[in-house]
Amino acid sequence: xxxxxxxxxxxxxxxxxxxxxxxxxxxxxxxxxxxxxxxxxxxxxxxxxxxxxxxxxxxxxxxxxxxxxxxxxxxxxxxxxxxxxxxxxxxxxxxxxxxxxxxxxxxxxxxxxxxxxxxxxxxxxxxxxxxxxxxxxxxxxxxxxxxxxxxxxxxxxxxxxxxxxxxxxxxxxxxxxxxxxxxxxxxxxxxxxxxxxxxxxxxxxxxxxxxxxxxxxxxxxxxxxxxxxxxxxxxxxxxxxxxxxxxxxxxxxxxxxxxxxxxxxxxxxxxxxxxxxxxxxxxxxxxxxxxxxxxxxxxxxxxxxxxxxxxxxxxxxxxxxxxxxxxxxxxxxxxxxxxxxxxxxxxxxxxxxxxxxxxxxxxxxxxxxxxxxxxxxxxxxx
Amino acid sequence: xxxxxxxxxxxxxxxxxxxxxxxxxxxxxxxxxxxxxxxxxxxxxxxxxxxxxxxxxxxxxxxxxxxxxxxxxxxxxxxxxxxxxxxxxxxxxxxxxxxxxxxxxxxxxxxxxxxxxxxxxxxxxxxxxxxxxxxxxxxxxxxxxxxxxxxxxxxxxxxxxxxxxxxxxxxxxxxxxxxxxxxxxxxxxxxxxxxxxxxxxxxxxxxxxxxxxxxxxxxxxxxxxxxxxxxxxxxxxxxxxxxxxxxxxxxxxxxxxxxxxxxxxxxxxxxxxxxxxxxxxxxxxxxxxxxxxxxxxxxxxxxxxxxxxxxxxxxxxxxxxxxxxxxxxxxxxxxxxxxxxxxx
Numbered sequence: 142x143x144x145x146x147x148x149x150x151x152x153x154x155x156x157x158x159x160x161x162x163x164x165x166x167x168x169x170x171x172x173x174x175x176x177x178x179x180x181x182x183x184x185x186x187x188x189x190x191x192x193x194x195x196x197x198x199x200x201x202x203x204x205x206x207x208x209x210x211x212x213x214x215x216x217x218x219x220x221x222x223x224x225x226x227x228x229x230x231x232x233x234x235x236x237x238x239x240x241x242x243x244x245x246x247x248x249x250x251x252x253x254x255x256x257x258x259x260x261x262x263x264x265x266x267x268x269x270x271x272x273x274x275x276x277x278x279x280x281x282x283x284x285x286x287x288x289x290x291x292x293x294x295x296x297x298x299x300x301x302x303x304x305x306x307x308x309x310x311x312x313x314x315x316x317x318x319x320x321x322x323x324x325x326x327x328x329x330x331x332x333x334x335x336x337x338x339x340x341x342x343x344x345x346x347x348x349x350x351x352x353x354x355x356x357x358x359x360x361x362x363x364x365x366x367x368x369x370x371x372x373x374x375x376x377x378x379x380x381x382x383x384x385x386x387x388x389x390x391x392x393x394x395x396x397x398x399x400x401x402x403x404x405x406x407x408x409x410x411x412x413x414x415x416x417x418x419x420x421x422x423x424x425x426x427x428x429x430x431x432x433x434x435x436x437x438x439x440x441x442x443x444x445x446x447x448x449x450x451x452x453x454x455x456x457x458x459x460x461x462x463x464x465x466x467x468x469x470x471x472x473x474x475x476x477x478x479x480x481x482x483x484x485x486x487x488x489x490x491x492x493x494x495x496x497x498x499x500x501x502x503x504x505x506x507x508x509x510x511x512x513x514x515x516x517x518x519x520x521x522x523x
Numbered sequence: 524x525x526x527x528x529x530x531x532x533x534x535x536x537x538x539x540x541x542x543x544x545x546x547x548x549x550x551x552x553x554x555x556x557x558x559x560x561x562x563x564x565x566x567x568x569x570x571x572x573x574x575x576x577x578x579x580x581x582x583x584x585x586x587x588x589x590x591x592x593x594x595x596x597x598x599x600x601x602x603x604x605x606x607x608x609x610x611x612x613x614x615x616x617x618x619x620x621x622x623x624x625x626x627x628x629x630x631x632x633x634x635x636x637x638x639x640x641x642x643x644x645x646x647x648x649x650x651x652x653x654x655x656x657x658x659x660x661x662x663x664x665x666x667x668x669x670x671x672x673x674x675x676x677x678x679x680x681x682x683x684x685x686x687x688x689x690x691x692x693x694x695x696x697x698x699x700x701x702x703x704x705x706x707x708x709x710x711x712x713x714x715x716x717x718x719x720x721x722x723x724x725x726x727x728x729x730x731x732x733x734x735x736x737x738x739x740x741x742x743x744x745x746x747x748x749x750x751x752x753x754x755x756x757x758x759x760x761x762x763x764x765x766x767x768x769x770x771x772x773x774x775x776x777x778x779x780x781x782x783x784x785x786x787x788x789x790x791x792x793x794x795x796x797x798x799x800x801x802x803x804x805x806x807x808x809x810x811x812x813x814x815x816x817x818x819x820x821x822x823x824x825x826x827x828x829x830x831x832x833x834x835x836x837x838x839x840x841x842x843x844x845x846x847x848x849x850x851x852x853x854x855x856x857x858x859x860x861x862x863x864x865x866x867x
Contacts, residue, residue, distance in 0.1 A: 165791075243854065415836075419791040423836050423843065447860065449845060451797045451834055453790045459797050461834065461845055463860060477708065479847050479858050481832055499847075499856055501708060501729060507772045508729040508762040511710070511856060 161323050162450040162460070164414040165422030166195055169383075169391055170357055171324075176262060176272050178311060178350040179359055179381070180324045182299055183230050183260045183274060186222070189215040193489035198456025201488050215489055217523060228262040232278070236494075236518035243513075256280050258298075268308060274315075275300035296368070298343055314347040320361035321379045321395045322410045323426045325448060327496075331466040331478070332426045332446040336397055336408035337375070342366075344375065358382045365401065375399040375406065389416035395428075405433040420452030429470070443467045458484040474504045492520035544573045553580035561589065571601055578634070587638040587645075594635050602628045613669055621670040629672045636663040640680045649691040660684060693744020700739040703844065703863030705753065707734045709781075710855035711806055714821045715763055715771060715813070724766045726820065727855075728808065730777045732757015734859060738785075745789055747796055751833075752782035761810065771813065771820075779806035779825070781857075785833050794837040800846065803828050804857065829857055840865050 161171070161180065171180030174188025184192065193215035194208040202211070216222050217229050234255040241247035258278020265271045277297045301315025318324065321338045333339040346363025359381055365374020377399030383391045390413065397408040410428030417423060426446045433439035445465035450458050462480035482496040497515045547556045557580050560566070566574065574597050581590035598606050605628050612619045621629050639660040646652045667677045713726040736753025756778060763771040787798020804827050810820045831848025845860040 417791055417793040417795045417836050419793075421791040421793065421795040421836070447845075449834060449836065451790050451795055453788060453797060459834070461832075461847065463845065463858075477858075479856075481847055499858075501856075503708075503729065503731060504760055506760050506774045508727045508760040510727055510764055511854070513854070 161325060161414055161424055162422045162448060164416045165420045165450055167416060169385055170352055172352060176274050179320050181318055183262055197486040197489040226263060226265055230260040231523040233257045234520040236516045238516045240514045242515055253281060270305045272303040309352050311350045316343050316345050317348060318343055319379045320348055320359040320381050321397045323412050323424055327462060330446055331444040331464045335430045335442050335444045337406060356384045372402040375401050403435050407431045422450045424448040441470045443470050456486045460484060476500060476502050490522050494518040544576050548576045553583045556580040557584060587641045591635055591638045594631055598631055619669050621672045629670060632663060632667055633673060636667055639663060640684050643684050644687050649695055652691060696741040696743045699742045699865060699867050700737060701863045701865040702737040703861055705734040705859040705861030707732060707859035709804060709857040712855060713810055713823060715769060716819045716821050717817055719817050724763050724769045726761055726763055726771060728759045728761040730757050730759030734781060747787045747789060749785055751785050755779040755781060775808050777806055777808045779804060787833060797834045800831040800833045
């Protein structure tokens with residue numbers, strides 16, 4: 142039963158927000174805009190200003206409102222904070238999910254409130270040397286909850302303390318996302334679900350981060366999520382290394398090893414982020430994950446992600462996710478999921494997004510109809 | 524006595540001319556100033572102040588070329604020594620400081636620079652842009668930068684001009700072609716008809732393979748219009764769907780081609796682009812008839828039309844491309860990604 146619950150937890154959806162495609166705006170390191178040096182979670186003051194002056198459209202503002210004014214208004218509740226030690230943020234994300242669109246028999250529509258949370262950040266010292274970050278809020282319970290094992294819809298998915306010993310070196314401890322691969326926003330991406338680093342896989346642990354002029358690395362030692370039963374907690378370590386190449390691009394690799402009473406998981410990945418200027422970028426990740434049950438043979442899965450991003454005009458991004466998954470490398474069958482998407486930031490604090498997913502399975506002597514779904518998403522943050 | 528007469532004559536004529544130029548300028552009668560005084564006969568007799576008033580009038584009338592001729596005349600007449608020294612120092616790469624020279628020479632350089640900027644900014648086609656104007660503008664930009672005079676404004680003007688020149692260059696369409704190799708997957712559907720019951724069962728083919736080809740078209744800095752085509756080589760599995768009692772599975776080789784027009788918008792200085800395409804796909808793939816004569820496979824036309832979203836990421840001449848589309852009147856889709864090399 143616990144094993145099934147464990148699996149359901151793995152495939153349940155809540156987004157954790159990170160936009161590694163913003164390397165297209167020359168931001169190679171996530172630390173520029175996020176308190177977490179590997180991205181996701183609350184934005185720094187600088188990150189909010191970037192969001193207002195670079196990422197979001199100005200179309201809804203009169204011409205007299207320039208970027209300087211937008212940056213000034215980018216704080217919580219449109220105000221510049223009066224003190225330097227406390228920050229608050231509020232987030233909501235919901236979407237309308239349509240499966241099998243156009244099918245008279247099989248089409249289903251569902252509105253999902255994905256996330257509604259409040260975030261609190263305490264920060265002290267020069268350049269936010271010491272930070273304490275936490276969030277608390279609503280996130281939906283698993284799609285198929287098991288009787289007697291009901292998950293709370295109100296919980297914290299992130300709380301940690303961080304200390305930058307020097308501007309280059311920082312240590313962090315608490316409940317955080319695992320350091321591994323590209324932290325893309327698509328929580329159902331094979332590159333996130335296969336190595337188990339998606340939206341509900343936060344873990345308690347300690348992380349070291351080092352940022353050099355031309356490379357960046359992190360090591361994460363974790364003891365599992367303490368809210369889970371002890372036998373389900375995935376304990377282990379992960380790490381990632383990225384090197385800046387040709388001034389604007391990043392190449393890197395990641396590893397992860399974790400284990401509980403039922404499963405040992407080992408994963409390796411290569412990734413790249415390419416800045417194609419003016420907001421356009423290209424990301425890839427290719428990895429292999431081995432899952433060894435306590436009493437069974439290891440099954441190795443192979444996955445790939447190609448995420449492309451183009452910015453036709455300020456505030457608008459056209460994305461394509463091309464994903465590959467071979468669940469068992471011994472088998473010939475594999476899946477390719479193609480996901481064009483349109484992302485629009487009409488103003489800072491508002492993101493509208495349309496994602497289409499086309500999933501195709503390949504089997505040597507057979508064929509199946511593709512599955513289609515699309516979602517229309519609204520993301521508001523204050 | 525002769526000296527006195529000469530002095531009187533010169534002073535009188537100067538007074539006689541100074542007053543009307545000043546008055547006309549005050550009344551903003553720039554056209555009258557230029558029409559009356561912009562001749563060798565008058566210019567030679569005018570004071571520096573009058574010449575500057577004529578220069579301002581030319582600027583107001585947007586006669587930048589004539590104004591530059593006049594400013595160069597003023598430079599030679601009143602600042603020849605300074606001008607030569609500055610040019611000599613720049614040639615010898617010696618340090619110069621605007622404070623070491625009269626303010627008026629700095630202003631005259633700035634006005635020349637501004638006029639060349641206006642001349643270039645007025646040009647709407649690259650073939651109308653005169654190389655000499657661009658060269659003179661660059662020279663003056665170098666000169667003002669060395670003098671460190673009005674640095675912010677100088678750079679702002681330079682940026683505007685460079686952006687405009689780039690825009691003029693980007694507007695020009697040129698022929699371009701490329702070769703590419705893609706990994707593709709495309710679908711095709713057919714029907715299995717049962718004669719005895721009249722019932723139809725759907726068949727779906729999912730092909731995968733490679734598409735070798737290229738494109739040819741015209742491109743400027745903003746748009747790319749092309750015809751894109753490639754030869755398809757692959758294979759695919761076929762299955763019946765919708766009726767668990769009908770089993771029809773096999774793997775078939777596939778050959779064909781894909782060709783069609785596409786238009787894309789170039790969205791970054793790295794020449795990344797996004798666009799749409801309207802290709803047709805022809806597939807030669809013969810489904811075998813079942814052994815049971817009660818069943819018959821009915822195939823559709825081998826040619827299908829589709830609409831695609833096309834994007835390309837340039838790394839110099841090399842590029843990565845993706846394409847995703849759906850057939851008209853069907854749920855089936857096509858996708859492909861690969862790389863290519865562009866030739867201009």
